[in-house]
């Protein structure tokens with residue numbers, strides 16, 4: 110895959126802006142922020158919305174007409190932007206930090222930072238996504254979707270395994286924590 114072209118991606122992103130914002134900072138927490146996410150991860154998600162490996166009724170029609178080049182350009186464009194962290198409420202923050210940095214050895218939840226990095230910035234070469242600054246509602250929804258198997262595009266089921274071991278309180282706490290990273 111050739112590296113995407115940022116300015117071509119910007120031109121192609123007009124249709125996405127209604128939900129994801131002109132610069133990938135979505136105006137509503139109904140839609141994930143894309144700004145600053147790794148191009149490798151974004152590209153994988155777009156390809157998988159198109160193939161149906163990641164099922165989503167809103168995103169499927171959005172990608173249906175996109176070529177591989179379009180998806181690479183869009184991924185490069187959003188990766189070039191910067192996410193604005195949200196205001197963090199203090200509730201559950203301590204538990205969130207504890208899970209994120211140390212996991213829960215009793216239930217077998219690993220430390221999130223092992224893959225998503227101490228600052229939530231992920232690992233582009235491994236397509237491990239950045240989690241920092243993401244809306245709580247989206248992070249919670251993805252953890253629920255992994256836990257119940259609705260989202261099953263994670264390699265080797267690594268996120269399905271982890272999310273299915275988390276309590277509701279842990280999910281809420283870690284989502285709050287990463288929103289402020």
Ligand code: HEM
Pocket residue numbers: 122124125126127128129139140141142143146151154155164165167168171172183250
């Ligand atoms: C998710 C890109 C248009 C609503 C996503 C994700 C990407 C993306 C990469 C996954 C984010 C992640 O995994 O962190 C795009 C692009 C668009 C576009 C490139 C234009 C071609 C739209 C529009 C809407 C929308 C117009 C609203 C009508 C959503 C929703 C999700 C999502 C609801 C979350 C899906 C889920 O819960 O799994 N989008 N998007 N997107 N997008 Fe878009």
Ligand code: HEM
Pocket residue numbers: 141153208209218219220221222223224225236237238240248251252262263264267268271283
């Ligand atoms: C994806 C959270 C631990 C590997 C995700 C996503 C979330 C998340 C919310 C979806 C991101 C998005 O849609 O934008 C967490 C939390 C963890 C944790 C809260 C700790 C409790 C780990 C660990 C690994 C890992 C330890 C590696 C062994 C991945 C990978 C994906 C992912 C590879 C991308 C899946 C795909 O390709 O679609 N994680 N994670 N995560 N996570 Fe984690």
